[in-house]
Amino acid sequence: MKWLVILGLVALSECVVIIPLTEIKTLRETLREKNLLTNFLEENIDNTSQNATDDPKMSLHPLRNHLDLVYFGNITIGTPPQEFRVIFDTGSSDLWVFSINYSSPHCCANKLFNPHLSTTFRDTSKFFGFRYTSGMIFGSLGYDTVRIGNLENQGQAFALMRRQIGLEDTPFDGILGLGYPSLALEGTTPIFDNLKREGIISQPVFAFYLSSGKENGSVVMFGGVDHSYHRGKLRWMPVSQIGYWQITMNRITMKGMVVGCFNGCQAILDTGTSMLAGPTKSVTIIHKLINAIPFGEEYEVPCSSLTQLPTILFTINGKYYPVPAQAYIWKNHRGRCLSRFQGGREHSNKPEAWVLGDVFLRLYFSVYDRGNNRIGLAPAV
Template sequence: MVRATFSFILAAIQVATATSLHVPLTRIAIPTDRSVDDIVVAADRLRCRYGFAPVTEVSLRKRGLDMSMPLINQGYDMAYIGTVSVGSPPQTFQIVMDTGSSDLWLASTSCASCPLDTPGYNLSASSTYKNTTIASLTSISTNEISIQYNGGVVLGALASDTVSMAGFTVDPQTFLVANAVSGNVLSPNVSGIMGLAFQGLSATDAVPFWQALVNNGQLSSPEMAFYLTRVIDNPNATENMPGGVFTLGGTNSSLYTGDVEYITLADSSALTFWLLTVQNVTIQGSPIKISTGNAATASIDTGTSLIGAPQDAVEAIYKMVPGSRALGGNYTGFYSFPCSTLVNVSVSFGGQLWPISPEDMNWGPIGQTETQCMGGIFSLDVVSPSATGGPDWIFGDAFMKNVYSVFRVNPPAVGFAHLSEVATNYSDAYPYPYNSSTSASSASYAAPSTHVQMILLSALASLALASSVFS
């Protein structure tokens, strides 16, 4: 089996030779006009994604080997974008890497409603393209399928073609070719989404790309792993900042220390999201009372930077923070606290407690005030319970930046490990450790014949929301 490792980069990507690969990670500078309103929009998208009612009137709903790649961190560490090649000859696209969804879809060249700068898939230019159907979808009266997504709707037809990413190829791979996209589904220069959850969540019922690799025996180990850097808290951030690392088919031992703690998925009999069960939460070192069992399921989701929780847990958390207050209007479900307060939250999914940095618990000042800041945990069910029976907690990048995360297929589990010194001190001074079996000081990598580089992107639509803030 081939083993390799990829790094996330942000703006400039360096291509290595075929015999060695040391790629420093970079990022696109953070916009200076970031607003807590952006976080409110992202929170409502996340609510809708998992079947909860939004606070605002925005209609944003969603239906339900070892290789590593460079990625880009653009803006707020909100999403991960990788490079994928499709068709013959190959057409290359940037797509969001998302463990909270399962479908692969690409904008077509005929997508009139896509942003003008969206590179589209030209099916007529590929000799290996085929129109396709899936038996379980034969009840659909037309060839078009719609996917309700966080941010809008994607409408298109199924296709199959050769798809390659990170040196791996699935031929044929079924995916959706989007002819129409509404809302803010696509960011500039991004052509689609690569779902990294299970087939049971797929609107197209297609086998996800990563799952096809597992089924075909192409991976050295049936797992994938993420390491994410933190950039939003750095006041001296420049364009050349580290982004993170995604590894497909194994782990990168240079980026974590100790053992990976694997936790069996909450329901291994019906695999959809990557679901764990929250067992314990502490705030400022003290445990809070939370619902347990089926009322404490948690999705580990790279598609958001936020942390969403049940209303009773959110109230219990901020009750332990002096000076905190519930927010109202479009900010309903959020809390604020004095900006000078360090909020220390830790969570356990059945093993050890994993601390979340106070930097990830503070989204910055609200409005014109410099004294109250928006808290990093918000209520998912402040309006109503999930209409789809979705998970009760959502742990996005605000949590994942604090751990090394591993998603394992067999047996189904999510694992976490403590970040290594290499990871916590990650910078351009550290060349990327591509060999997952060696230390950082001796890292080297005999690259495969095909390099696919992945980019870490975070993009939030800036939406002005005028409302009364404090309840």
């Protein structure tokens, strides 16, 4: 599921509270009980970079954690600069923001880009439509100066959103895609590729640290890796198909039983998705094993059972990546404990695929290396 599917959760974000860690087991406690702690620590004890790209010129940018649902940071567009809150999204490749031509019956808490106020804006009179799982956005294409902190690219292509279907009440003003160029609008170049091509960043990497349960502390970094945000060494895995940040996954297990990715599968690491999304069949198996029952369009478990819920193991490149109950269950303001697994990603003519969203990426610091087409993961601090 792409981020647009998750926006239904954003609209309900006032109903979300963070589960106190005292109510459920920590990752360390869960691993110890499952006899996995020793092996996990042994595999991740080395604090060396293991060929990670590390550069003193790297640039760190703070992200705001909005209720563990979306993460966004500030950029500016135009001259003089107009500021916008955007999701830095590894699951797409285009940059778009709301524009002054945005039409909505209930407009609008979002910042709107005004091209008439920018002396460097260039219009193309080209129109586009983005299709997502649960909606579409429509707009026009333009070029202007875009700044991410001290990183500046002049003449960057971006989309000015005019109309949408299925996208309301977002706490952000746009999306900045960090996927491969093949996903971008035809004839345009994503901003990361422009930064790389023009030598604005010295190394072709970026990385994410996503905080859990607190608004501040999350960062996206460009041009290098700050190793203080993870424990142990980075484990590298090749990108299996250029486009998304896509890798090959071995299996998903729970209580020693394979519950997903039965014959190997593909997985996309997506900072723009809040959930763990997979085929309905596998998600149904998981919900049965944790005794989850339907609650509207979601699934809930008795909150009294949280300390007994099993850890789920994602095996990638032969290594375990545990996801405990404290990560895949969240508690709303009414005291209901809801699953963060979501089905619906089956295709009759395509291999099984999963999306590892923020539920997974809060646990594991992630590095995206375009120079070597690989992803690095290590336990987040």
